[in-house]
Amino acid sequence: DVKVTQSSRYLVKRTGEKVFLECVQDMDHENMFWYRQDPGLGLRLIYFSYDVKMKEKGDIPEGYSVSREKKERFSLILESASTNQTSMYLCASSTTQGARGYTFGSGTRLTVV
Amino acid sequence: SQQGEEDPQALSIQEGENATMNCSYKTSINNLQWYRQNSGRGLVHLILIRSNEREKHSGRLRVTLDTSKKSSSLLITASRAADTASYFCATDASSSGTYKYIFGTGTRLKVLA
Known part of the structure; x- marks a missing residue:
């Protein structure tokens, strides 16, 4: 069964900490994405990558960075966590054509205290 | 701002009834997809409809697309308790x-139930 795996379901971090969210896919997909989901705001794109070592900013990249050193792994980094980054983070992947849709991970619920 | 907006925001029906959800978007699209999200989990791809298609079926799901009105609808027939979830439309308007x-x-x- 193909899947996208996010390393943690729940995470609690302190303000100012550097936070790493990991995402691994086993489908050999070229594209990978990080979204955050907040009530009333839907899913908002943070960053995406269409190839190893390639990345592009989404709609809300401020306060985040990403790393894609290998095709199967896409990491989201919160350089200095803040309380307004408390959210559900969703990773997704797709083929280059994207026409079969995204495959999502189960999500990481991050709380910054 | 959001490209797609679903309507209604919330819907409550009895088991066996049909459920209709609508999505409106702002700019021309290449295709439109519908996803389901069970509480606290990742999204699951349901169906994709291309901009040159008007209607598509998958099991109990029927999706229509009206590009002149920039809108789509998702119909779930003979609903079941297991259909309880959030439903999202997603649009691809990228020219790149x-x-x-x-x-x-x-x-x-x-x-x-």
């Missing part, structure tokens, strides 16, 4: 071929 989808804020469907 990056297949970057923009998600709406979702419709919360509750099916009462």
